[in-house]
Amino acid sequence: MKLTTEQIAEFNTRGVIIAREALTYDDLQPVIDELSAWIDARAQTLHDEGKIADLHEDAPFATRYGLLFKQCPEIGHGMDIMHYRGRAIFEFLRNENLLNLLESLLGPELICNPIQHLRAKPPQAYENREGPSFHNAPWHQDAGVMMPEAEGSDVVTCWLPLAEATVETGCMEVLPGLVETGYLRHLAAGGTTIAPEAMPHIEPLPLECKRGDVVLLSRFTPHRSTPNYSDQCRWSLDLRYQPTGHHTGRTGHPDFVARSRRDPSSELTDYEEWCRLWIDAFENPRGVVAHRGE
Template identity: 45%
Template sequence: MRLTMDQVIRYQTEGCLIVDEVLSAADLQPVIEELNEVIDQRARQMLAEGRLKELHETEPFERRLALLQEQCPDIGKGMDIADYLGDAIFALLGHDKLLDVVECLLGSEISCNPIQHVRAKLPWKSKTGDPQPSYFENVPWHQDCAVTTEDSEASEIITFWMPLVDARAETGCMEIMPEVFKRGYMTHQASGGTTIVPEQLPDVQPVLAECRKGSLVIMNKYTPHRGISNVSDIIRWSIDLRYHKTGANSGRSYQPSFVVRSAKNPDLVLRNSSEWRKLWQESRNAPQPSKVHRV
């Protein structure tokens, strides 16, 4: 799938775009199976340690982790892309269907940015009577550029967010402020999660970014967005990736970017997941910066 000219113009005008059904259920199934395997391995280890009493083996992907976490809150920790570095998620980073869309906005020299996540937004159940979920259950208003370093200000880094289940208001989809990206970077604070400082938050009516499984929400790095509460009875699984033009500063120079498409030098494309894992291991073993991003 390639974007139409109208879609490109809409993205350039609004700083966001929803593209329906870029990836099929079959395209996403290997990633889901890989996540299921990670969850199952953790559950069995915790059962052996006496930290779980029930494996919930027959529960579907959309429910199992939530049921396991009710028994052991730690089971979901360390499940990000850079933590488990699976073959299926690596294949997704360079999937041709996804890169065809990326190319329409960035051109044919594309690198995968190291800022990449898989998120399981669990159904929110207040245990304290608080009217709102915590930061980790409900990401506050922010711009993605806030978690990059200042030396990437000139880089065009684009976010590609895709749900692994239908993302609706009920399941906690995102809210977005269209056109606000034109104002550039807004000051953020770390209190309560990385978020735009209240006095700079625009008085703009946000829009719901509802979309079906396998669809894409594409955002400019300056587009304010947030997550809303998942009040359904399933987990809102999603993946957010970032891409930039090869040679541009990634905003995370201490972590590995890699070429996923190149018309000029196709031999530079990284196709080996073992090499990808090696890059991440080397980055972890290297000295870490005292400040990882601007906030």
């Protein structure tokens, strides 16, 4: 699906749109199957170590992770994209329907930016800790989690739920209409966040969405995510893409060519090579992996 002229204009003025039903069932199911298998194996390991008593094998995808997390928060260790490195998630980073949305905004030469996450936000009631949860990102712009050199890079964030994201499950909230404002000063305290005096006075807009919808955000759109008051896990991916040649804002992690109409042979299609790039970045650190907050 390509974006309409109206959607592109809205993105350019409001810094956010939701492309409804942009992805099919088949686009996301391989990722969900892969994650379900990963969680199953991890739960089995923690069960063998005596850290999980009930495996909840029959619980659906939307609830099982929370039920395991409640018994042992270690269930999520190693579950982010670059750590678990599944074949299905690699294929999804190059998904045709997803890249068509990005091409509408950024043109046909697309880099997959290495700032990307898989998030499983468990029910707040299962957190078993006091104080703010790291599962609830505070107000920030994505320009605030990149090196300053990337301020001029056209990085677009794609945020998409793997199960329904509602106000109750802790969906994202944004402050729309701030694309011209540029970078707002961020602080590093308690998670990278916009400095109180720089925080715009705009009514937050909750971004409720369903599996198949894709939220597209400008790097300057302030956003946060809120607590999960439901008994379901709020599953999401946040991925970033940019035109080839723009600075990624994270030189210590690998980017790759996701689409090139000019030179298709430059696209990274080799899953093993993608894994090798991440392993090399972790084993031989170089470049910068830092947020911009002071």
